[in-house]
Amino acid sequence: xxxxxxxxxxxxxxxxxxxxxxxxxxxxxxxxxxxxxxxxxxxxxxxxxxxxxxxxxxxxxxxxxxxxxxxxxxxxxxxxxxxxxxxxxxxxxxxxxxxxxxxxxxxxxxxxxxxxxxxxxxxxxxxxxxxxxxxxxxxxxxxxxxxxxxxxxxxxxxxxxxxxxxxxxxxxxxxxxxxxxxxxxxxxxxxxxxxxxxxxxxxxxxxxxxxxxxxxxxxxxxxxxxxxxxxxxxxxxxxxxxxxxxxxxxxxxxxxxxxxxxxxxxxxxxxxxxxxxxxxxxxxxxxxxxxxxxxxxxxxxxxxxxxxxxxxxxxxxxxxxxxxxxxxxxxxxxxx
Amino acid sequence: xxxxxxxxxxxxxxxxxxxxxxxxxxxxxxxxxxxxxxxxxxxxxxxxxxxxxxxxxxxxxxxxxxxxxxxxxxxxxxxxxxxxxxxxxxxxxxxxxxxxxxxxxxxxxxxxxxxxxxxxxxxxxxxxxxxxxxxxxxxxxxxxxxxxxxxxxxxxxxxxxxxxxxxxxxxxxxxxxxxxxxxxxxxxxxxxxxxxxxxxxxxxxxxxxxxxxxxxxxxxxxxxxxxxxxxxxxxxxxxxxxxxxxxxxxxxxxxxxxxxxxxxxxxxxxxxxxxxxxxxxxxxxxxxxxxxxxxxxxxxxxxxxx
Numbered sequence: 001x002x003x004x005x006x007x008x009x010x011x012x013x014x015x016x017x018x019x020x021x022x023x024x025x026x027x028x029x030x031x032x033x034x035x036x037x038x039x040x041x042x043x044x045x046x047x048x049x050x051x052x053x054x055x056x057x058x059x060x061x062x063x064x065x066x067x068x069x070x071x072x073x074x075x076x077x078x079x080x081x082x083x084x085x086x087x088x089x090x091x092x093x094x095x096x097x098x099x100x101x102x103x104x105x106x107x108x109x110x111x112x113x114x115x116x117x118x119x120x121x122x123x124x125x126x127x128x129x130x131x132x133x134x135x136x137x138x139x140x141x142x143x144x145x146x147x148x149x150x151x152x153x154x155x156x157x158x159x160x161x162x163x164x165x166x167x168x169x170x171x172x173x174x175x176x177x178x179x180x181x182x183x184x185x186x187x188x189x190x191x192x193x194x195x196x197x198x199x200x201x202x203x204x205x206x207x208x209x210x211x212x213x214x215x216x217x218x219x220x221x222x223x224x225x226x227x228x229x230x231x232x233x234x235x236x237x238x239x240x241x242x243x244x245x246x247x248x249x250x251x252x253x254x255x256x257x258x259x260x261x262x263x264x265x266x267x268x269x270x271x272x273x274x275x276x277x278x279x280x281x282x283x284x285x286x287x288x289x290x291x292x293x294x295x296x297x298x299x300x301x302x303x304x305x306x307x308x309x310x311x312x313x314x315x316x317x318x319x320x321x322x323x324x325x326x327x328x329x330x331x332x333x334x335x336x
Numbered sequence: 337x338x339x340x341x342x343x344x345x346x347x348x349x350x351x352x353x354x355x356x357x358x359x360x361x362x363x364x365x366x367x368x369x370x371x372x373x374x375x376x377x378x379x380x381x382x383x384x385x386x387x388x389x390x391x392x393x394x395x396x397x398x399x400x401x402x403x404x405x406x407x408x409x410x411x412x413x414x415x416x417x418x419x420x421x422x423x424x425x426x427x428x429x430x431x432x433x434x435x436x437x438x439x440x441x442x443x444x445x446x447x448x449x450x451x452x453x454x455x456x457x458x459x460x461x462x463x464x465x466x467x468x469x470x471x472x473x474x475x476x477x478x479x480x481x482x483x484x485x486x487x488x489x490x491x492x493x494x495x496x497x498x499x500x501x502x503x504x505x506x507x508x509x510x511x512x513x514x515x516x517x518x519x520x521x522x523x524x525x526x527x528x529x530x531x532x533x534x535x536x537x538x539x540x541x542x543x544x545x546x547x548x549x550x551x552x553x554x555x556x557x558x559x560x561x562x563x564x565x566x567x568x569x570x571x572x573x574x575x576x577x578x579x580x581x582x583x584x585x586x587x588x589x590x591x592x593x594x595x596x597x598x599x600x601x602x603x604x605x606x607x608x609x610x611x612x613x614x615x616x617x618x619x620x621x622x623x624x625x626x627x628x629x630x631x632x633x634x635x636x637x638x639x640x641x642x
Contacts, residue, residue, distance in 0.1 A: 138429075139569045276434070307444060310441055311438040311440075315435060319423060
């Protein structure tokens with residue numbers, strides 16, 4: 001005999017397809033695909049209109065978008081406010097620069113090595129820093145970044161204050177010439193979108209769910225028995241790897257590496273990009289980097305005192321959109 | 337020779353530490369009471385230095401310039417608190433970082449518009465330009481001695497203010513537990529405006545006093561701001577005593593490191609390594625110090641919150 005009013009078995013109710021966690025982040029194809037199409041078409045449009053200059057700008061935006069997204073990965077989804085993220089970026093850049101100086105220009109060697117350096121250094125920094133919390137975590141990550149900054153700046157072999165000028169871009173072979181700005185742009189676009197997809201994949205996996213749950217309530221996760229420290233450390237180190245890649249691309253983009261890349265204000269700017277775009281939004285870092293760099297570009301075209309305008313805009317965003325620009329969009333949608 | 341070197345470096349360290357304390361004191365109270373990260377604190381130091389230099393040049397008197405400059409900086413600080421910072425107290429640390437970073441960018445640019453990109457020169461009072469003989473064969477610049485004197489006097493005044501007055505009692509209560517202090521009748525909002533004004537004044541004193549030693553230039557607040565943060569984190573956030581001890585520790589370690597590390601490296605590993613690695617190791621010493629302190633005492637040496 002079956003009782004029709006009895007609740008259905010739990011297994012039937014929660015099929016895998018229905019088990020959408022609050023921690024899932026959809027890639028939103030209807031938003032992403034047109035964006036990707038536009039990004040792919042961009043160099044063609046720029047060349048057709050004779051504005052080749054903007055291909056370089058777009059590469060820079062994408063690279064910084066990757067750096068900011070890697071910071072957002074640990075900040076927005078893991079609650080770790082790293083104030084030393086520029087160190088991982090800078091380390092990746094110097095890896096490329098140093099190899100190039102030794103005459104090794106293969107991208108296939110230099111870029112993965114840059115990621116490895118970022119991952120290893122962030123593993124070291126994270127292993128010590130993650131024992132502290134809150135403001136103390138912010139300060140200790142900053143401390144390690146400063147150590148690296150001074151260390152790199154004082155070594156003559158690394159160019160000291162002046163940095164290193166790279167004779168050429170990395171060599172990727174495959175018949176691709178990275179010296180061509182458009183080719184470089186497409187390689188960057190491919191790497192940045194792959195990285196973002198990877199990050200989204202990790203966030204939607206069990207690992208990402210645990211990470212986000214730790215952000216929500218670390219004590220509870222600890223009590224349930226999750227090795228919280230290890231999860232955070234792995235995430236921190238993963239972010240370091242992506243930051244290292246961003247650094248390698250940045251070095252290639254400008255054909256230059258310098259200690260300025262590791263300054264604390266650079267870490268601050270990466271934080272600003274994330275906050276500006278939207279902490280904990282999948283595209284937050286990318287959007288923040290785009291808005292920040294384009295504002296800089298536009299304002300600098302009008303006045304030498306562009307920092308005044310940039311500061312004013314940032315201040316306004318803080319006061320008007322407390323959770324970043326992407327929160328505005330959500331607000332407009334919910335009003336509908 | 338060696339005792340003289342050590343004596344000289346100790347005095348240099350003391351002088352640097354005391355100036356750091358002036359910056360850190362305001363920063364730690366703002367942080368401790370309002371739980372506010374203020375990256376624009378270094379900007380007040382820069383603005384203070386510029387205002388002191390300008391008033392000194394205009395009036396021809398260093399002391400008059402210092403007094404007027406401090407007053408003007410207090411005005412700027414209070415104005416800043418009243419118009420912008422007030423809106424950031426109840427926000428999370430990230431919003432505060434972004435908001436105050438925006439202020440930092442803007443004040444750099446405003447200073448550049450008003451005073452130009454060239455560094456400003458500020459001369460010490462003529463009477464104190466020379467060295468003073470302290471011991472046989474050991475003379476020390478008079479102006480640096482004055483900085484030490486002023487630093488000690490301000491530290492003493494601040495200590496009296498915080499430990500012996502009603503205002504100080506409320507400040508300490510606010511730093512230890514803001515909600516409880518409010519419940520017990522302290523007007524934390526007004527208190528904070530006062531603390532902020534005090535912090536701005538201390539910034540201007542530090543900027544004005546250091547002006548003749550360093551170049552008064554755009555961006556001068558940024559590197560020293562990080563040091564001030566290091567100081568308050570080592571000392572324990574919200575604690576004046578911690579700020580003083582942390583500042584002296586950082587001042588002495590930094591100064592000693594810059595002299596002794598290259599010497600030691602030179603003896604142990606030869607001049608080439610010393611020239612290369614010496615300055616690097618000396619620069620990172622204070623960050624190693626901070627990491628070590630936080631490793632063993634995550635709340636700093638004298639935590640104000642318990």
